[in-house]
Amino acid sequence: MKKKLSIGFFTASLAAFIILAAAYHFTYERAVDRAREEMNQTASEENLEQNEETVTTEGDASKEDCYYLMEVNGYVVVFLSDKKTAYDYTSIEVSTLPTELQNEVKNGKYIESTQLLYSFLENYSS
Structure with missing residues (x-):
């Protein structure tokens, strides 16, 4: 009887x-699928925004050539x-x-070109 109970x-x-x-x-797979859908939706929205903002020019200028200097944990970090x-x-x-310059960096200092960015980094790097 004991064996049957065990x-x-x-x-x-x-x-x-x-x-x-x-x-x-099952719940893990649903969460992963939901996260993938959100990432795909965000990526497609960004692509649409990029396509809408595209401007044709005759020169080499592009909108992605600008940078922002911002403070992260007390250090200057360059963002796209x-x-x-x-x-x-x-x-x-x-x-x-x-x-x-500290105030500008804390608010997000705009740098117009790669050349200006490297010039800034050369001047203030030790």
Whole structure:
């Protein structure tokens, strides 16, 4: 009798474990699918925005040639024009910059070209 009870208890425990594992797997897959859909939707919206903002020019100028200098953890970090994508992490401490420039960097200093960016980095790098 004891052996039958042990086998029944083991079988019930195993079934409960399998049900919990399946439920966890199902919810995990749904969360991953939802995250993928959101990423795809965001990417397609960004592509539409980029396509709408495209301007034809005769020169080499492009809208993505601008950068923003911003403060992250006390250091100057170079971001691309979207202000979200980090382009370069510098070793320049914001506290070592002149006061006016510190305020500009804290608010997101606009740099128009790659040449101006490298000029700034040369001047303030140690």
